[in-house]
Amino acid sequence: MIPPEAKGLCSDAIPSLSPAVSFCAPNTLQVLRKRADFLRAASARRQGSQGFMLQARARDDNSAAVRVGFTCSKKIGNAVARNRAKRRLRELARAVLTVEGHPGWDYVLVGRPNATIERDYAHLLSDLRTALTRIHGQPDAARK
Numbered sequence: 363m364i365p366p367e368a369k370g371l372c373s374d375a376i377p378s379l380s381p382a383v384s385f386c387a388p389n390t391l392q393v394l395r396k397r398a399d400f401l402r403a404a405s406a407r408r409q410g411s412q413g414f415m416l417q418a419r420a421r422d423d424n425s426a427a428v429r430v431g432f433t434c435s436k437k438i439g440n441a442v443a444r445n446r447a448k449r450r451l452r453e454l455a456r457a458v459l460t461v462e463g464h465p466g467w468d469y470v471l472v473g474r475p476n477a478t479i480e481r482d483y484a485h486l487l488s489d490l491r492t493a494l495t496r497i498h499g500q501p502d503a504a505r506k
Contacts, residue, residue: 391460394431394468403431403470409496411489413481414451417470418497428463430455434473447473450486458490464498 394400406419421429432451434444451471459469471490473479478486 390427391455391463392427392429394429394470399429399468400431400433400470403468407497409493411493412474413477413486413489414454414474415472416490416493416497417472418494419468420464421466421468424466426465428459428465429468430459430463431468431470432473433470434478437475438473438478439475443479444473447478450478450483453483454486454490457487458494462491462494 394403403417403419406417408415408417410416432448432455434447434451436444438444438447451473455469455471463469481489
């Protein structure tokens with residue numbers, strides 16, 4: 363709960379909270395929920411990495427929000443394994459996309475069997491940063 367005197371301020375204005383708690387970020391992430399949004403992202407740019415696949419598309423709705431979705435098929439394993447993979451992907455998105463994601467873009471992180479769960483978290487962070495660089499470095503005509 364935020365104290366009334368700190369309403370509307372970022373966490374750096376509240377010294378009593380730990381530095382891990384943040385009430386505002388440069389880009390706020392919104393979660394994709396509709397199937398149509400996932401399908402649009404799947405037909406746009408994609409970049410594979412060892413730990414996951416990143417799909418991304420620029421929206422034309424003049425919104426500055428960064429939207430992100432997560433998906434893991436049954437190839438990952440049972441429900442416990444799929445949920446663990448999605449938790450890891452969500453944490454990656456919080457760590458990287460809030461800072462390096464482009465406003466007005468949709469991103470979908472697709473888990474890979476074994477790799478998403480077993481790959482070291484530092485390697486996953488590096489994979490996402492590399493994938494973002496490659497996605498945003500490609501011109502529209504060169505996408506696959």
